[in-house]
């Protein structure tokens with residue numbers, strides 16, 4: 001048997017450019033950004049993505 005199933009490569013962090021920047025003075029962004037950093041520290045990348053989506057989407061809704 002010569003099958004290798006190791007997945008021990010370095011964890012790729014999302015590129016900063018792909019992450020929405022929290023809007024200054026926005027309470028929602030502030031909370032989401034804090035959640036995002038906590039999730040990232042825990043390795044919970046799906047939560048990180050969720051926070052990114054929310055940071056982006058709640059401003060798009062307001063813009064209508």
Ligand SMILES: [Zn+2]
Pocket residue numbers: 022023026027028029030055058059
């Ligand atoms: Zn916001």
